[in-house]
Every structure is written in C-alpha cells, then in structure tokens.
Amino acid sequence: xxxxxxxxxxxxxxxxxxxxxLAMILVVPVMQLVVLPLAANYxxxxxxxxxxxxxxxxxxxxxxxxVTSSGYFRMTEAKNTFNDAFKLIETDKADLVLEIxxxxxxxLIREDEQKLFIAVNxxxxxxxxxxxxxxxxxxxxxxxxxRLQMIVPGKLNPMPVVEIAPTNWYNPLLDYHVFMxxxxxxxxxxxxxSYLTALNIVKEKEVGxxxxxxxxxxxKHHFILGKLIPFLVLSLVVFTLGLIVAWAVYGxxxxxxxxxxxxxxxxxxxAVLGLGLLISTYCDTQQxxxxxxxxxxxxxxxxxxxxTPIESMPGWAKSLTALNPVSYMIDVMRMIVLKGSGxxxxxxxxxxxxxxxxxxxxWAIWNYKKTT
Amino acid sequence: MKETVIKTDKxxxxxxxxVATNEISLEVYKGEIFGFxxxxxxxxxxxxRMLCGLSIPSSGQxxxxxxxxxxxxxxxxxxIGYMSQKFSLYEDLTxxxxxxxxxxxxxxxxxDIKTKSEALLNELGLQDEAKTLVGSLPxxxxxxxxxxxxxxxxxxxxxxxxxxxxxxxxTRRQFWDLIYNAADRGITIFVTTHYxxxxxYCNRISIMVDGRIQALDSxxxxxxxxxxxxxxxxxxxxxxxxxxxx
Numbered sequence: 001x002x003x004x005x006x007x008x009x010x011x012x013x014x015x016x017x018x019x020x021x022l023a024m025i026l027v028v029p030v031m032q033l034v035v036l037p038l039a040a041n042y043x044x045x046x047x048x049x050x051x052x053x054x055x056x057x058x059x060x061x062x063x064x065x066x067v068t069s070s071g072y073f074r075m076t077e078a079k080n081t082f083n084d085a086f087k088l089i090e091t092d093k094a095d096l097v098l099e100i101x102x103x104x105x106x107x108l109i110r111e112d113e114q115k116l117f118i119a120v121n122x123x124x125x126x127x128x129x130x131x132x133x134x135x136x137x138x139x140x141x142x143x144x145x146x147r148l149q150m151i152v153p154g155k156l157n158p159m160p161v162v163e164i165a166p167t168n169w170y171n172p173l174l175d176y177h178v179f180m181x182x183x184x185x186x187x188x189x190x191x192x193x194s195y196l197t198a199l200n201i202v203k204e205k206e207v208g209x210x211x212x213x214x215x216x217x218x219x220k221h222h223f224i225l226g227k228l229i230p231f232l233v234l235s236l237v238v239f240t241l242g243l244i245v246a247w248a249v250y251g252x253x254x255x256x257x258x259x260x261x262x263x264x265x266x267x268x269x270x271a272v273l274g275l276g277l278l279i280s281t282y283c284d285t286q287q288x289x290x291x292x293x294x295x296x297x298x299x300x301x302x303x304x305x306x307x308t309p310i311e312s313m314p315g316w317a318k319s320l321t322a323l324n325p326v327s328y329m330i331d332v333m334r335m336i337v338l339k340g341s342g343x344x345x346x347x348x349x350x351x352x353x354x355x356x357x358x359x360x361x362x363w364a365i366w367n368y369k370k371t372t
Numbered sequence: 373m374k375e376t377v378i379k380t381d382k383x384x385x386x387x388x389x390x391v392a393t394n395e396i397s398l399e400v401y402k403g404e405i406f407g408f409x410x411x412x413x414x415x416x417x418x419x420x421r422m423l424c425g426l427s428i429p430s431s432g433q434x435x436x437x438x439x440x441x442x443x444x445x446x447x448x449x450x451x452i453g454y455m456s457q458k459f460s461l462y463e464d465l466t467x468x469x470x471x472x473x474x475x476x477x478x479x480x481x482x483x484d485i486k487t488k489s490e491a492l493l494n495e496l497g498l499q500d501e502a503k504t505l506v507g508s509l510p511x512x513x514x515x516x517x518x519x520x521x522x523x524x525x526x527x528x529x530x531x532x533x534x535x536x537x538x539x540x541x542x543t544r545r546q547f548w549d550l551i552y553n554a555a556d557r558g559i560t561i562f563v564t565t566h567y568x569x570x571x572x573y574c575n576r577i578s579i580m581v582d583g584r585i586q587a588l589d590s591x592x593x594x595x596x597x598x599x600x601x602x603x604x605x606x607x608x609x610x611x612x613x614x615x616x617x618x
Contacts, residue, residue: 002479003476003477003479006472006476007477009473010462010465010469010473013464013465013469014462014464014465017464018464207460207463208456208458208459208460209460209462211454211458211460212454212456212460214426215425215426215454216449216474217447217450217477217478217479218477370425370426370445370446371425371427371445372426372427372428
C-alpha cells in the first residue's frame, strides 16, 4: 500500500506539472461538450429547394408558401423549366426540386386529382431522405386542407380520416441535445481515459525511466494500480464537469440515480483505462500507442451506437458490438439520464463492463514485463 | 576468504542468431570496484542487464548477491542498484521528489528517507537545488544524483552503465570520489566505461570483445601481461581484433 502512495504522489505531481495534459483533461472536454451537441444534430434543416412553378396559380403559390414557411426548406433560385432546376442539383445548389405542372390548380379542382414531381439529390442520403419525407408530409397536409375546404356542407365526408397522435416518451420534445449529450460525454470519457493511459507507460519507455522502475523490487500490480488510479480520478473529474455542462448548458438533469451512474462509470473507466494500459504495454513508442488506440476507439465509437442505432446494423455487426465496451456505456448513459433506469435495468451491461475491466487489467499486468 | 557477490558461469544471451553475450564467466567480490570494459557493441550492456534481473539469460548460470538470475530476479532487485546508460530519473520531478520516490518504492521508512535525502544533498552540495526540477540540472549533476539515488537503499552491488559518458573531467573526478565512498561503505561497484584512466581506478577489470571476456585481472597485471605501458594499449591490443562494433 505504501508503495502505491509513493507512485500516486509521483504520478499526480507529473500530471499537474504538464499543462498540456491538464488542458486536455479540463478544457477540451468542456469545449467539445458545448460545441459538438449543437453541431452533431440529426435534425435536417436548411434543405435547399428549387421550385419550378409551371402553373403560377393561387394554389401553387399557396403550396410554395406552405413549403417555405415550414422552416425546414430554404428557397434557392426559382427556375422556369425542370432542366434548369436540375442543373442546380448538379452544381449542388439545391437538394430538392419540386415541379408544379402546368394546369395544377385547374385540374386539381376539376378532376380532383393532380401529380407533383419531386427530384431529390441523394448524395447526402440523410438530407435527401428526410427532405423528401418532409416535403411529402407538407404536400399531404396541403392536400388535406384543400379537401376540407371543398367538402360541401351537409354531405358526409367522403373520406374518413385516421389521425395518429404520437407521444414521445423519455424525450418528449424530441430534443436532439438530450439524446446526444449523454452519448458524447460517454465518448469523450472513453477517449480521454484510454489515450492518457495508453500514452503514459509508453512515455516512460521512451524516456527510459521505466528501466529504473523495472530494476526496483516494485510489484507489477502496484505499478499498474499506480498508473490506473490517477487517471481514474481525473476521468471522474472530467465526467463531473461533463454533467455540470449538460445541466448548465442544456438543462439536462439525469432522470435516474446519480450514485448508480457514478458506480457504473467507475467500473466502465476501469475497463477503458485498462485497455489503454494494455495498449501501452504492447507499444514501444507513443506514436504506435496513439495509432493503436485510435484504431480501437474509432471502431468502438463508430459502432457504439452514438451516431447510428445498433439495432439497425447488420447481424454480424450487431454481434460484434457485444465486444464493444463503448456501446454498453452509451446505452447505460442514455438509460439512466433519459429513462431513469435503475440497477436492475443496467445489470446486464454492468456485468459485461466489469468483465472487460477484469480482462483488460489482468492482461495488462500479465503483459507488463519487468524482466524480458 | 573473500565473499563473492557476483558469480557467472558461461552466461549467454542470444537474440535470434546473434550471440550478444557469449559464455562469460567471472566472479566479483564484496567491496570491489570491478571495471567491465569493452568496445561499443561488445555486449556489456546486455550482460549487465542480465545481472540486474532485467533480462533472462539464454543459457549459463549466474547468482547475484546469492540469488539466481533465472528464478529470483525480484530478490536480486532488492539488493542491487542500477544506473543505466540513459539518464533515468524523472526530469519533471524535483531533486527531492526523485529521492523520495525511489526511497519509497525501495521500501525505506519515512525517517530513513528524510535522513538519507539530507545526507545525499549535503554530499552532492545540492541543498539549494532540492526543489529544482531535475530536468534543468546540468548533466554532471544529474549523473551524480542518479548514482546517489541508485545507492540510496544501501544495495550490496551497484551496476553503473557508462556513468560518466559526456561528463567533464572535473565532474568525472568527483563522480569517482562518490564511487570510492560507496565502495568504502562495502557496496560492490560494477562499472562500465570507455575512459581508460577510469579503468585504472578499478581493483580489477575485464575486457570484452565480441561478446566474450578476453582478459580479466587487475590493471597492473594486465599491463604486465600485455607488456603495455598504459591501459589504453592493453585495450587497443585486445579490441582491435573485434569484428563487430561501430
């Protein structure tokens, strides 16, 4: 125990003397947490639309007004022919073209039927899909309004309407910040924790101080604990800062127990830091450690369910996420923060993450060789 | 009867096909200053790392302070000090913090650490630099500090790998004073060097060429044996036959 105290004193002194590390630990996460959720937003706005109005009637004007007033679309140039408008798509000035055919109003009233034409630039798939869907929705609304006006009083409504009234549980306003902030915090914590530990032991190898340690009778697990604990403490500080930012900037207050959250985070951090230490024991230079950590983190984060739901991944990818600690973390963060899940709900994730912690750390201790 | 603290028998280290250290056999006695000489690449550092328990030999036997280099490396580490070729104290810790840290992990009591660090600072004349970051000290001071930290826990043997490389002549003299003081306290010194004047300071020396020990005796006897007037000549005579090296 006494040895660990000396190791901790040394490690903390070194950390507090390294301004770059302090900045990385304190400033960077706060900044990212303020900036990223505002930018990383699934909600598609500012879809550029070009309208080709061949009709120039009251109805076509009404429709165009409805589209532009929805807030999702931004009118680019209006063109006279579809071909002209399509050029806007080709030059990436427009994402959508809505073509209103000649005689739109007339036929709509007389024949009770009309066709509109929408062309979508599908290079940005999300934007195109959502844009197309929004536009469809607006046109359907427009259509319903028209029908309502045309119903002759006294007659029965010729078409019964089924209306759906959805309620969004856990995030009633569908606020993306509420969804993204816990996830981004989880990712930040993962990155900071594993990078710092991955680089730390390797740095001692590069500088040569590890040799001086290896020639002492220090126990391997003491050495590893001496590296683990300081970064565990720092990561918890980062997490606390993150919670404060989430509350102060986005007004997110965890629905579930904060104690439970810290309990889970503690175990999770042991796993992530253990991974960093493990990488560190295999590398000889900080550059190698950087690249290997980057490789794993990239996969873990992209496949962790932050940006794309795991449920919609192909089967093989879904089974791979079972080996991805980040996916459990993002999951649990969202469960506790948004849903207020209790211990029994996260038991499964907790067990898995605990297993990662045990495996990574034992592996790191085993692979750290004082004698080669 | 002299007490043997280092005993090796045909100690060998291979890296693939390359035999870095080839069947070296030697004995070092308590309180002795043993010079371990050889050209660059002769296998000195490899041999020394095996003796320190940092590297497991490929074959041969060795005991350090009575402990086996295969099975009891951690016991060996309690009883030796080591100063590597590369400066390896923490540059971002102060002089005093380094002393405390290494004292602590060798298991010295707080009282011991306190008295020993004061004595050490006095001996080196570093009282005013106790709170200076080690990284900002001049090389000579760093080396002296590094040596003092290596013997802080009163080891039986201290291994020094080119401790005076790149250090000015005055500081080298002071460094050797420290070595003599340690030897007087009964600490066995095992030192590698490229300076032949330093070889003369040793009780006995061995000269390695291409992984083998080609000569082992006191400097005076070696000069007699090779009919040379200085250690320089002895070394040159032996080392010019080397196939590897620079």
